[in-house]
Amino acid sequence: MAYVVTEACIKCKYTDCVEVCPVDCFYEGPNFLVIHPDECIDCTLCVAECPAEAIFAEEDVPADQQAFIALNADLAKIWPVIVTRKDPLPDHEDWISVKDKLQYLEKDA
Template identity: 55%
Template sequence: MTYVVTDNCIKCKYMDCIEVCPVDCFYEGENMLVIHPDECIDCGVCEPECPADAIKPDTESGLDKWLQVNTEYAEKWPNITAKKEPPADAKSFDGEAGKFEKYFSAEPGEGD
């Protein structure tokens, strides 16, 4: 099992999860974070920290796409170990449907 970041992180990117991760397995894209599934130790401390409820265990049904997205982009994007400020308009995107199709960016974030 691993945890995965899902579509509600897109354009929200709160980063509360980064502060609690004991193994620094988060990677930063331009407008979302992902978890490296091979680095995640399945401790689950990140899940309740996400204000957008975007982190889920991969054992939940329907998350195959997100496991693939997290795996692919954790290899491409820079590691991030310190919390930064979320986008100023994050709350306006929280809970919006279809965020992956509308807003996902494959561009990397800044990382640490």
């Protein structure tokens, strides 16, 4: 089982989770983070650090967020690893409570 970053991260991109990850399994896109499923050690440290509550155990990903399991795996193969905390996106406060943000996901690294 791995952990999965879901839709709540889109256009917020808080990186508090990156700082506590002991294995550097987070990868960074323009407006979203993903977890590499083969590198995640299921330590759960990232879950409590996410202000957007966007990280779930794979088996607990909500039904309407299941596509993010494959998205995390696919995008982790093409995006660069992120190992240090950065500021969230400038307008993150405007986006944190917005639902249905998949259409805003930028995949180009």
